[in-house]
Amino acid sequence: MKAIVCEKYGSPDVLELREVAKPTPKDDEVLVKIHAVSINDWDWGLLQGSTLVDRLLFGFFRPRHAILGSDIAGRIEAVGKNVTQFRTGDDVFGDLSGRWGGFAEYVCAPHTALALKPPSMTFPEAASIPQAAMLAIQGLRDIGGIEQGDKVLINGAGGGVGTFAIQIAKLYGAEVTGVDSSAKLDFMRSLGFDKVIDYTQQDFTRSGTCYDLILDVKTNRSLLDYARALSPAGRYVTVGGSMARLLQILLIGPLIAMTSKKTMRLVVLKPNKDLAYVNELFEAGKVKPVLDKFHALSEVPEAMRYFGTANHKGKLVITLE
Ligand SMILES: NC(=O)c1ccc[n+]([C@@H]2O[C@H](COP(=O)([O-])OP(=O)(O)OC[C@H]3O[C@@H](n4cnc5c(N)ncnc54)[C@H](OP(=O)(O)O)[C@@H]3O)[C@@H](O)[C@H]2O)c1
DSSP: OOEEOSSSSSSSSGEEEEEEOOOOOOOOOOEEEEEEEEOOOHHHHHHHHHHHHHHHHSSSSSSSSSSOOHHHHHHHHEEEEESSSOOTEEEEEEEETOOOOOOOOEEEEEEGEEOOTTTSSHHHHHHHSHHHHHHIIIIIIITTTTTOOEEEEESSSSSSHHHHHHHHHHHHHOOOEEEGGGGHHHHHHHOSSSSEEEEOOOOGSSSSSSSEEEEEEEEOOHHHHHHHEEEEEEEEEOOOOOHHHHHHHHHHHHHHHHSSSEEEEOOOTTTTHHHHHHHHHTTTTSOOOOEEOOOOEEEEEEEHHHHTTTTTSSSSEEEOO
């Protein structure tokens, strides 16, 4: 089969399209013919070996997993002997982070990492969902405790997590402000953001407006800045961003909670936990993935380069059909 192979850390130039052995499923795995795969920030970080944590976990000098790509959608072609809930021919999707292998024609996946794809959902739509929608739902609902009518701000609103988060927040009747670069503001208005802020022109933490809930995809400001932008019992939830800032939230955030009613917390992704819930929302017409550029498998390096510019709107998905 064909796959995009990454044998050393670096820029997208190190990625190569190669012929590799087609995998065989173990007893509790299925073999999926991949129809679409999306790019996540984690793929981008792993390509470069940019964090010490990733290098310790996934290969210090070179990537232990030569094929990146975690969020896949495709059709089951073979089933391991212990798998009972899926059959050959089922259309599935899920997040394979930790083992990756999605930038390829086929991948073996544990049955626990997959959900059935609704027939009305396209493969690219399905591939866009796993990490971004889980982070949006778990961030707003489980960690952020979003309530009806909350005043919500999403920082880094025009990318994968933000474009799911606006739709989830609207289900709660929230008034939602989105922060991103000027090129994405019209796009964000079209998704239903009530207010948009260009972060190159305005610092939302210094505008005097306070929010009941902030969902942050970038975490590039100080903890005190975020605390200032929260209403008296406001909740700040970070999904990811600068490691130093994240440590600040983890270590000093609890002090803010002890001295006020404000909370500052980090989302630890529970992969695939809410796929069935997203299926329900999708089928009810309440959530619609927002997709950017489609490419062939051979175009993964170009797609990764594009992801690195952060000019994508919504989720960047590669189709293999
Ligand atoms: N917590 C966990 O367990 C976990 C697991 C997996 C991933 N993650 C995290 O999830 C996040 C993925 O988010 P995503 O898929 O939405 O990323 P994304 O698609 O790259 O979107 C990020 C958006 O932020 C914008 N942005 C850049 N700089 C900004 C700034 N200073 N202020 C406001 N917006 C800014 C970007 O656009 P412009 O550059 O054009 O402004 C882009 O639209 C990452 O932080 C990743 O580390 C967390």
